[in-house]
Amino acid sequence: MKEEKLLIFNRIKDLYKYLHLPVDRIDDHSEFDVHNLKDIHTETPYISPVFRANFFSFVFVKNSVGKYTTDDKIFDTEPGTIYFTNPGHYKSFEWHQLNDVYMITLSESFLKENVHADIFEEFPFMLAETVPPRVLNEALFAEFEQLYEQIARAYNSHSPYRNRMIGSLFVVMLLKIKEYFWKDYNPIYEGNRSSEIVKNFKRNLEKHYRDLSNGAADHVFRVQEYADAQNLHPNYLSSVIKSKTGKAISTWIAEKTISEAKSLLQNSAVSIKEIAYRLGFTESAHFSNYFKKHTDISPVLFRKQHGVALS
Incomplete structure (x- = not known):
């Protein structure tokens, strides 16, 4: 197809x-x-x-x-x-x-x-x-x-x-x-090396954004760092992720960034400036533009719609 x-x-x-x-x-x-x-x-x-x-x-x-x-x-x-x-x-x-x-x-x-x-x-x-x-x-x-x-x-x-x-x-x-x-399911049961790479990438992505949101990491990983985590060439990792999931690594990273941003905006008292910093943005304005680009709504308005009166 x-x-x-x-x-x-x-x-x-x-x-x-x-x-x-x-x-x-x-x-x-x-x-x-x-x-x-x-x-x-x-x-x-x-x-x-x-x-x-x-x-x-x-x-x-x-x-x-x-x-x-x-x-x-x-x-x-x-x-x-x-x-x-x-x-x-x-x-x-x-x-x-x-x-x-x-x-x-x-x-x-x-x-x-x-x-x-x-x-x-x-x-x-x-x-x-x-x-x-x-x-x-x-x-x-x-x-x-x-x-x-x-x-x-x-x-x-x-x-x-x-x-x-x-x-x-x-x-x-x-x-x-x-x-x-x-309970005992192992997603590598298929014996497919590409499946293992995708699973490990998803796990590393999830862990890294959890570290970012709680302050245990101070910058957003790029393709090279996800590739290094599995001892792979970044081009090879990108090819596997794209062919197996239909989405580029950059898309996975963008979607994860927005998902974590929504969660922090809706469920925490952290300021938008601090959220931007936690998610690897050097300027809150850059984060706001990025968030609006991907959601068609500003972080401030998103918070207001969810009943959070912080900025």
């Missing part, structure tokens, strides 16, 4: 609009959605286009039949199937019989702001390139069903604590996933 023909979506709402799905419930700022697919795909078979999306999707198949693709891998879905896909991969899905399938879609920013600040440290399996689906018996699946239905009720409520309730329930969801079938 030619890259220029590929559909790339950075926001949930943009993907939903393209697929002619309802977007009235989706908040541009929350980056979260949950719904039963039977309510929006009224005709089967349904076959989606191939696309790349910059968010996570968790799918719970109670009573449906279909399949989905992640890059070059094809997986069947049957009653009792649970799977998730992470950002940056080719994706498509189809349904031959569609009766009861819940899908939770959320961004990394939402995960860090409402689920766990060190989400990938606590749940490292989410760094895996491709995790195969699992089929659970009725009793085990019912435990997940109770959780995703509670999440859906919280999402549809008008409570001012909606996101906090969703976050708490999702922690339990991830712990159950970790306990039941990903």
